Amino acid sequence: xxxxxxxxxxxxGLVGCSILYHLAxxxxxxxxxxxRDELTSGSTWHAAANLHGLHDNNNISxxxxxxxxxxxxxxxxxxxxxxxxxxxxLYLAQTEQREHQLRIQAxxxxxxxxxxxxxxxxEARQKNPLVNFDGVRCVMFEPDGGxxxxxxVTQAYATGARNMGAEIHRFTPVTATTQRGDGTWDVETPxxxxxxxxxxNVAGLWGREVAAMAGINLPLQPTEHQYxxxxxxxxxAAMSCRLPSVADRDGEYYMRQEGNGLLIGAYEKDMRFWAxxxxxxGFGHELFADDLxxxxxxxxxxxxxxxxxxxxxxxRVINGPMxxxxxxxxxxxxxxxxxxxxxxxxxxxxxxxxxxxxxxxxQWIVEGEPEFDMxxxxxxxxxxxxxxxxxxxxxxxxxxxxxxxxxxYEERAAGRPMRMRPVYEKQKSLGAVFGLxxxxxxxxWFAGAGVDGREDYGFDRQDWFEPVGDECRALRNGVGVIDxxxxxxxEIQGAGARDWLNRIVANNVPTQIGRSCLTPxxxxxxxxxxxxxxxxxGNDHFWMVGSGMAERYHQxxxxxxxxxxxxxxxxxxxxxxxxxxxxxxxxxxxSRLTQENLSNDDWKFMRSRQISIAGLxxxxxxxxxxxDLGWELYVKTEDQLALYTALLDTGVDLGVRPVGGRxxxxxxxxxGYGSWGREYSPEYWPQEVGLDRLIKMDKPExxxxxxxxxxxxxxxxEKLVMLDVAVTNADASGGEPVFLPDGTPVGRxxxxxxxxxxxxxxxxxxxxxxxxxxxxxxxxxxxxxxHRAALLDEPSFDPSGEKLRS
Numbered sequence: 001x002x003x004x005x006x007x008x009x010x011x012x013g014l015v016g017c018s019i020l021y022h023l024a025x026x027x028x029x030x031x032x033x034x035x036r037d038e039l040t041s042g043s044t045w046h047a048a049a050n051l052h053g054l055h056d057n058n059n060i061s062x063x064x065x066x067x068x069x070x071x072x073x074x075x076x077x078x079x080x081x082x083x084x085x086x087x088x089x090l091y092l093a094q095t096e097q098r099e100h101q102l103r104i105q106a107x108x109x110x111x112x113x114x115x116x117x118x119x120x121x122x123e124a125r126q127k128n129p130l131v132n133f134d135g136v137r138c139v140m141f142e143p144d145g146g147x148x149x150x151x152x153v154t155q156a157y158a159t160g161a162r163n164m165g166a167e168i169h170r171f172t173p174v175t176a177t178t179q180r181g182d183g184t185w186d187v188e189t190p191x192x193x194x195x196x197x198x199x200x201n202v203a204g205l206w207g208r209e210v211a212a213m214a215g216i217n218l219p220l221q222p223t224e225h226q227y228x229x230x231x232x233x234x235x236x237a238a239m240s241c242r243l244p245s246v247a248d249r250d251g252e253y254y255m256r257q258e259g260n261g262l263l264i265g266a267y268e269k270d271m272r273f274w275a276x277x278x279x280x281x282g283f284g285h286e287l288f289a290d291d292l293x294x295x296x297x298x299x300x301x302x303x304x305x306x307x308x309x310x311x312x313x314x315x316r317v318i319n320g321p322m323x324x325x326x327x328x329x330x331x332x333x334x335x336x337x338x339x340x341x342x343x344x345x346x347x348x349x350x351x352x353x354x355x356x357x358x359x360x361x362x363q364w365i366v367e368g369e370p371e372f373d374m375x376x377x378x379x380x381x382x383x384x385x386x387x388x389x390x391x392x393x394x395x396x397x398x399x400x401x402x403x404x405x406x407x408x409y410e411e412r413a414a415g416r417p418m419r420m421r422p423v424y425e426k427q428k429s430l431g432a433v434f435g436l437x438x439x440x441x442x443x444x445w446f447a448g449a450g451v452d453g454r455e456d457y458g459f460d461r462q463d464w465f466e467p468v469g470d471e472c473r474a475l476r477n478g479v480g481v482i483d484x485x486x487x488x489x490x491e492i493q494g495a496g497a498r499d500w501l502n503r504i505v506a507n508n509v510p511t512q513i514g515r516s517c518l519t520p521x522x523x524x525x526x527x528x529x530x531x532x533x534x535x536x537x538g539n540d541h542f543w544m545v546g547s548g549m550a551e552r553y554h555q556x557x558x559x560x561x562x563x564x565x566x567x568x569x570x571x572x573x574x575x576x577x578x579x580x581x582x583x584x585x586x587x588x589x590x591s592r593l594t595q596e597n598l599s600n601d602d603w604k605f606m607r608s609r610q611i612s613i614a615g616l617x618x619x620x621x622x623x624x625x626x627x628d629l630g631w632e633l634y635v636k637t638e639d640q641l642a643l644y645t646a647l648l649d650t651g652v653d654l655g656v657r658p659v660g661g662r663x664x665x666x667x668x669x670x671x672g673y674g675s676w677g678r679e680y681s682p683e684y685w686p687q688e689v690g691l692d693r694l695i696k697m698d699k700p701e702x703x704x705x706x707x708x709x710x711x712x713x714x715x716x717x718e719k720l721v722m723l724d725v726a727v728t729n730a731d732a733s734g735g736e737p738v739f740l741p742d743g744t745p746v747g748r749x750x751x752x753x754x755x756x757x758x759x760x761x762x763x764x765x766x767x768x769x770x771x772x773x774x775x776x777x778x779x780x781x782x783x784x785x786x787h788r789a790a791l792l793d794e795p796s797f798d799p800s801g802e803k804l805r806s
Contacts, residue, residue: 063356083149
């Protein structure tokens, strides 16, 4: 066994072997995989191994299509059969909202140039004559749907990796991972130790235990999962071709042909956890005792759909473990606190994602950054707040509602409330409906004092539509108070603080006390890795505000530049809370609570001060994400309730209103402001999103400078634009494809909302640059149907910025 390697992959399941293969494919052939038992031990070997392409997230759809196409290439490359069956999949809708979902997916498939299209009931019956289509409103067909052989695919990845020089060691458990002072690792096994700069934890059911060796806590929880295979069904045995699978998610089961019978699996409400206190070290190819009673309601619905399944017996039952994250997506990427430690854990649809996970991992490790924005899977989306209780509650909810539609803006209640700030009860008394943001409860909208605010979900406009509109209009016409405590807040102090910050961000850090700047953070490939507001509070003293959900994500970048002795960098997100006071009467409201001169002559846009307001010490920055006149106020957390109460009580005659996150989303879209994770992402070049003007190439150095220099003069591939969409019953929310009127796909929505104060349904979109011309017309697929949209040459609200700066 080698004593040194470029990377050590821990775990010989499907995804571990894919990662090893893709690392070797990108030129890292001095790599080793360590497997505690035999390849496919754990959850790979007993998986149903189904394939599907489309996903709610566009990037994940791309990776799933890559994976599906890779398997046949692997067979040709390695000579190892993958057992690929692709008879197609029938997707059934029994409800209006499921029909909306399928039509939305069909529109996205046209954008991806993928096959996913509607069939008539008669056409569907010809594909699968065993199905009873009673109660079905809509059927979509995915010709590439199917399944693979779990062992065959895993062995094909392993063979391909070995052929390129990678090593695989079976029956070689990892006993310790120890980090050296230089950040590299020693991976210890009974057969010896390997020194490596990269540890890749893809240990499946043992992901928690392997992470714990390095002092890392991963929010993961295994469950039991059952499916059965029927005895031979005569009608199937008599057929000359394989039946397409049936995806009847309203029925909460899945079904496909297995041999001459059917495989039927279920995600039941009466679920069971397993190994809550740790996965047994000796577990391998074992299964649990059958417990069909728990899934019988689901199975009966499947048999009603395919009556022939009820006429035969059960050949075998598989009840094995799966391991889940709190949102059922992978825990993925470099651990921000541990240099050279990569996680790839909690993967559920592994056979649809294995190739994409392997490719993105190899790109991230070898090239420094993947080509796609992987934040939906990023391990950094959870922090230490995602404790065992939260993980258990969320996994139970995810499992039991596996096939429930994930609607736009949906907030699930499981495991909540989590973290609450002092103002929580006050906001609750005002009828706040809360969402979860990086563990924090924060108000989405307000139903009114004394009202128990609740909301429903769907793809069309919901019951919060009018209350959110009232909040928007109240702010635009008077003054609103928005809780922005969920923004990430950092304090940087000490001699050399400005120089250190200047080496991180792309704009010039302020040199005068009371000045603020907006600045992008540039990624490894030259895209937008973040956006921040930096304020100079005093000599060698700075305050920085960024995306709250990306706080742990951004640690990776901050850690890239060594801090000089004497420079401190501290997160103040827990220590400070914030409010944005915005609207034409915001100056009048604040003037009642402070002795400061708030006139435009004395306090201009993007200026800041440390002030006393309502008797409380505050950092005040004249800026507003609403695009209206406003200030951001930051006070210590223990002062949050006092400030909130003072603002609301003092502004009664001004019509002051508490305003939630949904309204803020509408207001910033009216102004055309981008948001990190939607319009700003490492995938997008600065010149594509209008941030190139904030990059100062005359600075000696900053993160991503050379990468940006290589693309700065290149024309934009796409441009971020605003569309006015002709629609009356729903609004774009993000991810919807955009077409030319002739049906040619040219872009996609990044954010959308109804603009209540401009009375337009608006969408921020990325459109191929050659199609961005004045007054251009497009079709946006909302609810899967084309809706005509006009390109707007300027923001709908205050295009000149007069209100913001007056």
